[in-house]
Amino acid sequence: xxxxxxxxxxxxxxxxxxxxRTRELVPALAQFVILALVIANFGFQxxxxxxxxxxxxxxxxALVFAGLVAFGRAFAAEREQASLEALLMTPASPVxxxxxxxxxxxxxxxxxxxxxxxxxxxFFGTPLTVQVVAAVLLATIGxxxxxxxxxxxxxxxxxxxxxxxxxxxxxxxxxxxxxxQAVQVAMGASGSYDQAMALLVDFDILFLVLTxxxxxxxxxE
Amino acid sequence: xxxYEKAAAGAVALMLVAGAAIFLYAPTxxxxxxxxxxxxxxxxxxxxxxxxxxxxLVGGLIYLRNGSLVADRFARAxxxxxxxxxxxxxxxxxxxxxxxxxTYWTWDARLTSTLVLWIIYAGYLLVRRLAEPGRxxxxxxxxxxIFGFIDVPIVHFSVTWWQTVHxxxxxxxxxxxxxxxxxxxxxxxxxxxxxxxLVVIRYRIETIADGAEQxxxxxxxxxxxxxxxxxxxx
Numbered sequence: 001x002x003x004x005x006x007x008x009x010x011x012x013x014x015x016x017x018x019x020x021r022t023r024e025l026v027p028a029l030a031q032f033v034i035l036a037l038v039i040a041n042f043g044f045q046x047x048x049x050x051x052x053x054x055x056x057x058x059x060x061x062a063l064v065f066a067g068l069v070a071f072g073r074a075f076a077a078e079r080e081q082a083s084l085e086a087l088l089m090t091p092a093s094p095v096x097x098x099x100x101x102x103x104x105x106x107x108x109x110x111x112x113x114x115x116x117x118x119x120x121x122x123f124f125g126t127p128l129t130v131q132v133v134a135a136v137l138l139a140t141i142g143x144x145x146x147x148x149x150x151x152x153x154x155x156x157x158x159x160x161x162x163x164x165x166x167x168x169x170x171x172x173x174x175x176x177x178x179x180x181q182a183v184q185v186a187m188g189a190s191g192s193y194d195q196a197m198a199l200l201v202d203f204d205i206l207f208l209v210l211t212x213x214x215x216x217x218x219x220x221e
Numbered sequence: 222x223x224x225y226e227k228a229a230a231g232a233v234a235l236m237l238v239a240g241a242a243i244f245l246y247a248p249t250x251x252x253x254x255x256x257x258x259x260x261x262x263x264x265x266x267x268x269x270x271x272x273x274x275x276x277x278l279v280g281g282l283i284y285l286r287n288g289s290l291v292a293d294r295f296a297r298a299x300x301x302x303x304x305x306x307x308x309x310x311x312x313x314x315x316x317x318x319x320x321x322x323x324t325y326w327t328w329d330a331r332l333t334s335t336l337v338l339w340i341i342y343a344g345y346l347l348v349r350r351l352a353e354p355g356r357x358x359x360x361x362x363x364x365x366x367i368f369g370f371i372d373v374p375i376v377h378f379s380v381t382w383w384q385t386v387h388x389x390x391x392x393x394x395x396x397x398x399x400x401x402x403x404x405x406x407x408x409x410x411x412x413x414x415x416x417x418x419l420v421v422i423r424y425r426i427e428t429i430a431d432g433a434e435q436x437x438x439x440x441x442x443x444x445x446x447x448x449x450x451x452x453x454x455x
Binding site for chain 1: 285333337340348351352353360364375
């Protein structure tokens with residue numbers, strides 16, 4: 001158990017170090033989300049009146065598509081160097097390797113959220129509260145587990161750019177439903193924040209358990 | 222006439238019987254009029270879709286456990302048939318919704334989750350097409366089929382979990398007159414038979430396709446192994 005944990009941490013550190021040295025993904029994602037906000041501004045004609053009702057939607061749209069890019073890249077380097085096979089040939093368990101990759105990708109997406117949430121507050125004037133951050137982070141956990149599972153799956157499939165969004169987006173919808181409600185309430189809409197957060201925790205647990213069970217079949221291939 | 226043709230003819234005949242019951246036996250709804258007759262096939266198709274996706278789930282689980290090709294072919298067949306029945310459910314629902322709700326579509330929990338269900342299993346079939354045929358496609362599809370099934374209970378309980386405009390569970394609530402209930406159960410039984418027959422026929426098609434692919438692979442291997450001999454030795 002401790003061994004698997006150490007493997008996961010080591011894989012995550014390797015990915016994060018690679019990102020730190022190249023500094024490719026997080027700046028690209030940050031620019032991507034800022035652009036998404038600019039596009040939303042022109043698409044919706046944002047003003048002080050309509051911003052609170054539009055901002056949550058823009059937040060999730062930007063986050064979902066940034067997430068797809070982040071998780072799509074999670075296995076890109078391994079594929080280009082054909083190093084995933086080497087990783088899997090080590091005695092380390094595939095589940096631990098998967099957990100490490102997922103952890104690193106999650107942290108990179110959180111890095112993108114660090115840009116997205118303040119930018120949303122700056123440009124849309126919506127509050128940046130603990131409630132908003134907590135809802136986004138809780139959704140990120142489950143979305144990352146699913147996103148990484150499917151990213152690992154499509155990494156060796158021909159049309160991976162087509163398949164990843166196709167597989168991931170429908171299964172992310174529970175998180176958008178609950179997270180969307182939580183953020184809307186936190187930004188001033190009526191509804192139950194606690195209920196939405198409880199639902200997010202439920203979905204997180206469900207999908208963490210399922211992905212850890214399925215990871216073996218996906219990576220072993 | 223082969224076994225499969227007989228089964229198909231039987232299933233079509235049963236659906237005609239159900240159609241007769243829907244249009245000739247079942248009474249006209251006092252409030253909705255004839256539009257209400259859509260209900261029988263709409264709900265039956267939804268149940269048939271659940272059943273087909275359950276075949277995908279079980280087939281996927283068995284395949285991941287022991288690599289059974291039979292289980293994988295049943296999963297493939299179930300996904301396609303389930304997708305067809307989900308399409309029927311959605312289209313019939315929209316046709317009903319236009320006169321009753323005044324719109325074909327509304328972002329209601331049940332409608333949305335059913336649409337997501339459709340997208341998930343359309344994705345399942347795309348994975349089968351895009352992944353490398355054989356072990357890879359089967360394994361990946363099994364995982365998608367297992368994850369995708371999570372949406373089935375969400376669709377089913379969406380009318381009780383969320384506030385929706387979609388009618389609730391009227392059958393278990395005993396809200397139908399006996400003639401309507403009888404018509405519904407007849408239609409449901411016939412639709413389930415139709416779904417089962419479709420799955421079996423699709424299973425047969427998948428088996429033939431697998432056999433053709435194997436024969437092709439063997440021929441390629443044979444040709445490949447003969448080549449070095451044909452090369453002139455200088």
